[in-house]
Amino acid sequence: MHDVAHDDSKGQYFWVWGALLVLTAVEVWLGYKQIFEPVHMLEILLILSIIKSALIIGYFMHLKFEKALMRWMLVISVTACFIIMYFFFFPDADRILRLGVK
Amino acid sequence: MSDAAAAHHGLPGEYEAPLFGAYSKKVGMWLFLASDSLTFGALLFAFSYNRIYTVPWPTPFHAESIANATVMTACLLSSSLTMVLGVFAAQRGDRAWTRNWLLATMAFGTAFIVLHGMEWTKLIGEGLTVPGFMTVLGVSNSGATGELADISKNVPQFAQAFFGLTAMHMLHVTIGVIYLGVIAFRKWFLPVLGVIWIAAAFLIPSGNVFHYPVNILGGGLILAAIILFLKPKDYDAHDVEVCGLYWHFVDLVWMFIFPLVYLMSTKV
Numbered sequence: 492m493h494d495v496a497h498d499d500s501k502g503q504y505f506w507v508w509g510a511l512l513v514l515t516a517v518e519v520w521l522g523y524k525q526i527f528e529p530v531h532m533l534e535i536l537l538i539l540s541i542i543k544s545a546l547i548i549g550y551f552m553h554l555k556f557e558k559a560l561m562r563w564m565l566v567i568s569v570t571a572c573f574i575i576m577y578f579f580f581f582p583d584a585d586r587i588l589r590l591g592v593k
Numbered sequence: 594m595s596d597a598a599a600a601h602h603g604l605p606g607e608y609e610a611p612l613f614g615a616y617s618k619k620v621g622m623w624l625f626l627a628s629d630s631l632t633f634g635a636l637l638f639a640f641s642y643n644r645i646y647t648v649p650w651p652t653p654f655h656a657e658s659i660a661n662a663t664v665m666t667a668c669l670l671s672s673s674l675t676m677v678l679g680v681f682a683a684q685r686g687d688r689a690w691t692r693n694w695l696l697a698t699m700a701f702g703t704a705f706i707v708l709h710g711m712e713w714t715k716l717i718g719e720g721l722t723v724p725g726f727m728t729v730l731g732v733s734n735s736g737a738t739g740e741l742a743d744i745s746k747n748v749p750q751f752a753q754a755f756f757g758l759t760a761m762h763m764l765h766v767t768i769g770v771i772y773l774g775v776i777a778f779r780k781w782f783l784p785v786l787g788v789i790w791i792a793a794a795f796l797i798p799s800g801n802v803f804h805y806p807v808n809i810l811g812g813g814l815i816l817a818a819i820i821l822f823l824k825p826k827d828y829d830a831h832d833v834e835v836c837g838l839y840w841h842f843v844d845l846v847w848m849f850i851f852p853l854v855y856l857m858s859t860k861v
Contacts, residue, residue: 508674522856536852543848551841558614584645
C-alpha cells in the first residue's frame with residue numbers, strides 16, 4: 492500500500508482543486524467575452540475540459556498512482572471508443588462546416 | 594491503492610497476483626465508469642453535433658444562468674476535494690473525520706441538485722419545454738411567451754438536448770449523494786432519506802417538474818435498504834475509495850457539460 496505516501500502530500504490535492512477552479516474561471520471569462528467564433532470556442536473549451544478531466548482522473552481518482560497496465564488499458568479503451576463515436580457522428584457535421592456554416 | 598497483492602503469501606499455486614494490482618471492487622467500479630463514460634460520451638457527441646448542425650443555435654443563457662452554473666461547478670469541484678479528504682481519513686482509520694468529509698461532500702452535492710432544480714424550474718416557467726414529455730410530468734405552460742418559448746417552438750432539439758443531458762447528470766448526482774449517505778451512515782441513513790423523500794413529495798407542488806421524479810428518492814431508499822439487508826457491513830476504506838471514484842466521475846462529466854451546454858449557449 493502506498494496510500495500513506497499520498498497522505499503525506501495532501502497539499503497537492505488543494506493545488507489541483509485550485510487549478511480546476513482557475514480553469515473554470517478562464518472558461519467563464521471566455522464565455523462572457525466571446526472573442527472566438529463558435530467553432531473555435533468549442534475547440535478551446537474542449538481542450539480546457541480535457542485538461543480538467545485529466546487532473547480529476549489523474550489526481551482525485553488516483554489513476555496516476557495505479558499500475559501502468561490498468562492506467563493504459565482504461566485510457567486506451569475509452570479513447571478508442573470515443574474515436575469510433577467520432578467516426579459515426581461527425582462526418583456530416585464536418586461537411587456542414589466545410590460548406591461555411593459558423 | 595495497489596494493495597491487493599497484500600493477500601499474496603507466496604505459496605505456489607495458491608493465489609494468482611491480480612492483473613491490475615488493485616482489489617476487485619475498484620476494478621469493477623472502473624469498468625462501470627468506463628461504460629458510463631460512453632453513455633455520457635454519446636450524449637455529449639449528440640449535443641455537439643446538434644450544436645454544429647443547427648443554425649442559428651439558441652443562446653438563452655444570460656449572466657444570471659452562467660453565474661448560477663459557475664457556483665454549481667464550484668460546488669462539484671469542492672465536493673471532489675472533500676471526497677479525497679474523506680478517503681484519506683478512511684485510510685487513516687479516522688471514522689469521525691471520514692463521516693465529516695463525506696457529509697461535506699453530500700452537502701455540496703445536495704447544493705448542486707437544489708441549484709440545478711431551481712434553474713430547471715425557472716427555465717420551464719419561462720417556456721423552455723420538451724413537447725409531450727413535460728405533459729407526462731404534469732408540467733403545462735403552453736401559454737408561455739418570450740425567448741425560451743420561441744426556442745421550444747422553433748429549435749426543439751435545444752430543449753431536448755439540454756434537458757436530456759442535464760437530467761441524466763442530475764440523476765447520477767442524486768444516486769451519488771445516496772451512495773455517499775449509505776457508505777457514511779449505513780442503516781442510519783435510511784430513515785433520513787425516507788424523511789427527505791416524504792417531505793419533498795409533499796412540499797414540491799403538483800405543477801413542478803420534480804413532483805414525480807422526486808420519487809427516485811423512494812426508489813433509492815428501497816434499493817439501499819435491500820443492499821444493507823442483504824449485506825450488512827461496516828464499510829471500510831476500500832468502500833469509501835470506490836464510492837469516491839463514482840463521485841469524482843460525476844464531477845468529471847460536469848466538466849464537459851458546463852462548457853458545452855452552458856458556455857456555448859451564452860449571450861451576455
